[in-house]
Amino acid sequence: MTLSELRQTVAELSQALDWLAGYVRQQSESTAAELALAAAVVRNVVGPYLEGVEAPPLHLAVVGGAGAGKSTVVNFLLGRPVAETNPQAGYTRHPTAFIVDQSHLPWPQTPGFLNGLQAVTTPRSADEDADIYQIRRLTPLPEEPLQHCIIWDCPDLTTWAASGYVRRLWEVAALADLIVYVASDERYNDLVPTQFLHLLVRAGKPVMVVLTKVAADQSERLVDHFRQEVLGRLPRRSDGTLPDVPVLVLPLLTAEQRRDPGGAGAVWRIPLVNQVLTLTANPPLVRRRQVHLAFRYLQLLIANLEQAVRTELDEFQSWQELVRQGRLAFERRYAAEYLEAERFVAIDRCRQAWMDLLELPAAGRWLSAIFWVLRTPYRAARDYVRRWWQQAALPPSLEADVLRAAAAAWRDALHAETLRRLDRHPFWQQLAQRFSSELLPAWHQQWDTLSSRFVQQEREELEHVCQRLLESLQTRPGRLAVARLGKLTVDLGALALLVYLTWPLDWYHLLLVPLCVSLTHQGVEWLIAIQLESQRRRLRQQRAEHLHHVLAGPLEQWLQQWPATSGSSVARLQQALRQAPAALERLEAVLAVSTSSVTPQPAALPDGLGLSASATELSRHAPTPAVPASSQRN
Numbered sequence: 001m002t003l004s005e006l007r008q009t010v011a012e013l014s015q016a017l018d019w020l021a022g023y024v025r026q027q028s029e030s031t032a033a034e035l036a037l038a039a040a041v042v043r044n045v046v047g048p049y050l051e052g053v054e055a056p057p058l059h060l061a062v063v064g065g066a067g068a069g070k071s072t073v074v075n076f077l078l079g080r081p082v083a084e085t086n087p088q089a090g091y092t093r094h095p096t097a098f099i100v101d102q103s104h105l106p107w108p109q110t111p112g113f114l115n116g117l118q119a120v121t122t123p124r125s126a127d128e129d130a131d132i133y134q135i136r137r138l139t140p141l142p143e144e145p146l147q148h149c150i151i152w153d154c155p156d157l158t159t160w161a162a163s164g165y166v167r168r169l170w171e172v173a174a175l176a177d178l179i180v181y182v183a184s185d186e187r188y189n190d191l192v193p194t195q196f197l198h199l200l201v202r203a204g205k206p207v208m209v210v211l212t213k214v215a216a217d218q219s220e221r222l223v224d225h226f227r228q229e230v231l232g233r234l235p236r237r238s239d240g241t242l243p244d245v246p247v248l249v250l251p252l253l254t255a256e257q258r259r260d261p262g263g264a265g266a267v268w269r270i271p272l273v274n275q276v277l278t279l280t281a282n283p284p285l286v287r288r289r290q291v292h293l294a295f296r297y298l299q300l301l302i303a304n305l306e307q308a309v310r311t312e313l314d315e316f317q318s319w320q321e322l323v324r325q326g327r328l329a330f331e332r333r334y335a336a337e338y339l340e341a342e343r344f345v346a347i348d349r350c351r352q353a354w355m356d357l358l359e360l361p362a363a364g365r366w367l368s369a370i371f372w373v374l375r376t377p378y379r380a381a382r383d384y385v386r387r388w389w390q391q392a393a394l395p396p397s398l399e400a401d402v403l404r405a406a407a408a409a410w411r412d413a414l415h416a417e418t419l420r421r422l423d424r425h426p427f428w429q430q431l432a433q434r435f436s437s438e439l440l441p442a443w444h445q446q447w448d449t450l451s452s453r454f455v456q457q458e459r460e461e462l463e464h465v466c467q468r469l470l471e472s473l474q475t476r477p478g479r480l481a482v483a484r485l486g487k488l489t490v491d492l493g494a495l496a497l498l499v500y501l502t503w504p505l506d507w508y509h510l511l512l513v514p515l516c517v518s519l520t521h522q523g524v525e526w527l528i529a530i531q532l533e534s535q536r537r538r539l540r541q542q543r544a545e546h547l548h549h550v551l552a553g554p555l556e557q558w559l560q561q562w563p564a565t566s567g568s569s570v571a572r573l574q575q576a577l578r579q580a581p582a583a584l585e586r587l588e589a590v591l592a593v594s595t596s597s598v599t600p601q602p603a604a605l606p607d608g609l610g611l612s613a614s615a616t617e618l619s620r621h622a623p624t625p626a627v628p629a630s631s632q633r634n
């Protein structure tokens with residue numbers, strides 16, 4: 001895959017996920033959040049990694065609720081008071097990246113990185129509410145334990161829907177190789193941050209927790225409570241165990257400790273930094289695992305996508321079923337109101353042509369002429385009866401009228417049903433809005449095209465059938481001769497029978513002769529009519545199939561897919577559902593190649609957290625742990 005193809009695929013996947021996130025928001029905020037995070041993971045982690053952006057630096061995002069002490073924790077990690085702290089909730093409006101090691105620039109140049117947040121390198125106030133992130137480069141201290149990390153101070157978490165300024169926090173959380181989750185003693189169990197924490201764990205992000213502002217005698221109780229109430233409800237790994245989440249404590253700090261975390265606050269800083277070092281000891285490995293976990297998260301999410309958006313697809317399917325029912329009713333009506341009564345006049349003309357063909361040729365023409373004259377009273381009586389019958393019978397329905405009426409009924413029933421379902425799902429509202437303005441004009445166009453094709457083809461088909469019927473005698477002289485001879489034999493045989501039965505002949509017996517030849521003629525006509533009636537039945541069946549294949553079927557298919565035509569949400573939904581798995585598959589292929597060519601893949605990925613890298617602890621100033629060692633790690 002070329003670089004531009006890779007970028008295209010990354011953009012496709014993240015855009016599809018973003019669109020789906022917006023799409024499902026009304027139905028399920030939690031699914032929307034998962035999708036939005038997944039989209040951000042694709043553009044901030046997967047894309048750069050597949051383009052070869054390696055760690056270090058690792059990204060460390062400090063997140064948490066309003067006033068939890070995030071900026072204070074950032075300062076402790078950095079060992080100096082550089083992040084702006086403020087008692088006002090929701091004060092920080094954009095993320096700030098603190099960079100110690102100057103070699104960590106340039107920044108990844110992958111398209112879509114941080115979803116278009118602009119990097120600013122001149123210091124700004126933390127409350128500037130703009131789509132920016134600050135890059136603050138710090139002068140390295142002589143001892144700089146976390147120089148392999150970029151530490152992000154994030155806006156407050158006030159809603160877990162990635163909208164408004166919180167969106168900026170999401171981008172950084174998605175980028176992070178390690179999440180430092182900060183919760184204060186007062187509000188450690190707040191709903192929104194807790195849900196967000198769960199989501200990050202589900203997405204495979206390694207997390208460590210820092211509980212702040214903890215009273216000295218309360219720390220053990222608080223840690224236990226936090227483990228039980230918050231961490232105990234984290235999503236479990238596939239083996240049923242809970243992810244390992246280390247919990248550390250920062251007590252209520254004095255103003256001096258907060259001002260000088262590297263000096264007066266060192267005793268609390270060191271366990272914090274040690275924990276980060278433990279979790280980030282092998283940056284390339286941390287990054288690789290993070291990418292593999294991101295892929296696993298994406299796989300699970302995408303595999304369940306259809307489920308998440310099921311309701312709209314269900315509505316779409318029920319529309320398709322409505323259309324199908326309408327098509328069946330259309331075909332039934334055509335059959336009942338037109339086809340069953342249709343005699344196909346052209347077939348009657350065939351009967352006449354067949355009868356004409358049965359007249360004798362050459363010298364026999366004289367005999368035929370005599371018979372014709374003899375049958376004159378019969379013909380007059382027969383034509384009279386036929387005319388009377390035709391007048392008495394109901395006038396046949398015109399095919400075009402029946403078709404038009406049946407189609408209008410189909411269309412109107414769909415419209416009525418769409419309006420009836422308005423409250424059921426936005427799908428129907430969207431459909432109802434477009435029904436008159438878009439569907440009806442398009443319907444007329446489709447109808448005109450398909451129905452004129454149908455009429456044209458049915459005419460050709462009928463002509464073809466009649467042609468075949470005529471040719472069945474015309475082009476077979478042997479058969480024609482046998483038929484003519486047969487009819488002559490019947491005529492003469494009937495006359496011979498008459499003579500035999502009335503012998504000795506008297507003059508008035510001659511009156512029976514016209515009757516006799518008329519009866520034989522009528523008999524032959526009946527035989528032909530029986531033959532043609534079966535042909536008519538076959539023709540009706542063919543016509544019904546023809547209607548289905550040329551008119552009703554194509555119209556049904558067109559109507560069924562109509563809600564999914566361009567611009568509609570179903571169309572975009574289908575596109576996203578197609579695009580996301582395909583794009584992910586392509587990215588997996590790239591990952592497989594890069595993993596096999598660069599480094600051996602880790603034998604088994606953890607389901608959640610728990611990196612096995614050995615700790616590079618700060619050996620000097622080993623502090624008294626704020627909480628017993630047993631409860632510092634899970």
Ligand SMILES: Nc1nc2c(ncn2[C@@H]2O[C@H](COP(=O)(O)OP(=O)(O)O)[C@@H](O)[C@H]2O)c(=O)[nH]1
Nearest residue numbers: 067068069070071072085086087213251252253
């Ligand atoms: N007294 C005291 N104030 C603290 C402590 N930690 C944080 N604060 C204050 O709480 C407020 C919010 O802290 P900050 O780090 O800005 O929280 P953020 O909004 O999560 O970034 C600030 O005014 C801090 O100075 C602490 O341990 N003791």
Ligand SMILES: [Mg+2]
Nearest residue numbers: 070071084092
């Ligand atoms: Mg802050």
